[in-house]
Amino acid sequence: MRKTQSDRESQSDIRLRRDELRNAIPATILLFLALMIAGGDKSPSDMSGTDILWATLFLMGIALLIRSSVVAYLRADELQRMMRLKVASLSFMVTITGLCIATLLGSLQLVSPAIMLQGILIGGLLFWSIAQTVLDKKNRS
Amino acid sequence: MKNRVSVLRAARKWSQADVADHLGVSRQTINAIETGRYDPSLPLAFKIAELFTLQIEEVFFPNEESHIDIKN
Numbered sequence: 001m002r003k004t005q006s007d008r009e010s011q012s013d014i015r016l017r018r019d020e021l022r023n024a025i026p027a028t029i030l031l032f033l034a035l036m037i038a039g040g041d042k043s044p045s046d047m048s049g050t051d052i053l054w055a056t057l058f059l060m061g062i063a064l065l066i067r068s069s070v071v072a073y074l075r076a077d078e079l080q081r082m083m084r085l086k087v088a089s090l091s092f093m094v095t096i097t098g099l100c101i102a103t104l105l106g107s108l109q110l111v112s113p114a115i116m117l118q119g120i121l122i123g124g125l126l127f128w129s130i131a132q133t134v135l136d137k138k139n140r141s
Numbered sequence: 142m143k144n145r146v147s148v149l150r151a152a153r154k155w156s157q158a159d160v161a162d163h164l165g166v167s168r169q170t171i172n173a174i175e176t177g178r179y180d181p182s183l184p185l186a187f188k189i190a191e192l193f194t195l196q197i198e199e200v201f202f203p204n205e206e207s208h209i210d211i212k213n
Contacts, residue, residue, distance in 0.1 A: 010161030010168045077166040079179050139169045139178075 016075055023068035030061035065125075083139065087131045095124035144201045147175040149193045164188050 034057035037050060073084050098120035106113035150160055157171045164171075164185065173179035174189075181189065190197040 010158045010166070010171075012161060012165055013158075013167045013169070016167070077170050078182050078185060079170040079173055080167055136169075139173055 012077060016072065016080070019075060020068065020072045023071055024065070027061050027064035027068055030057050030064060034058040034061055079139070083135050084132070087128060087135060090131055091124050091128035094127050095120060098123060142180045142201055142203060143177065144174060146171070146189060146200065149195070149200065150175075153193075160189075160192065163192055 034054055037054045037057065069084075069088075073081060076084060098116075102111070102113045102116040102120060105111045105116070146160075150157070157168045157175070161168045161171045166185070170179065170181075174181050186197055186201055190200045193200060
């Protein structure tokens with residue numbers, strides 16, 4: 001066995017991070033494109049075409065994101081799997097709470113739930129990635 | 142559960158990454174096991190013991206407070 005520095009990453013760490021990054025790139029590009037289309041100028045004539053394109057890109061982006069998460073989960077070791085499940089369940093709880101609040105505000109006719117839906121989804125994904133990074137950093141030391 | 146992984150590893154002058162590479166797990170898993178933050182599964186515990194060519198009970202042992210009183 002080689003004698004190396006104790007802070008060197010194992011081959012499993014390097015492989016997992018490389019695969020995760022490689023799998024997440026197409027999803028990020030598609031979601032970014034969907035965001036650009038949603039934020040762009042929409043003339044009434046091509047509204048439906050743009051909407052279809054936005055929905056297709058958004059759904060494909062989300063599908064690729066879920067796929068990359070599942071692949072990363074399957075390739076992770078037992079501690080990393082446990083951490084990922086913890087973070088996923090926490091994010092799920094946050095998203096469900098957000099949806100409950102949106103429904104409540106919607107029923108009181110304070111805010112349109114449709115408007116809040118995208119924010120809740122993006123917020124849930126953001127929470128997921130931040131919590132994953134924080135827990136990962138905490139366990140890496 | 143306590144363990145002697147860090148002592149055994151240091152005696153062989155191996156890094157955490159070396160042990161992780163041999164077991165096919167991440168370095169943070171080895172770090173978490175050594176610091177007692179994570180108790181490995183039984184298959185991983187057996188693999189760790191096998192790596193050090195020891196019996197599992199020579200590497201892992203229970204905490205003092207975890208003894209079970211068996212009453213008839």
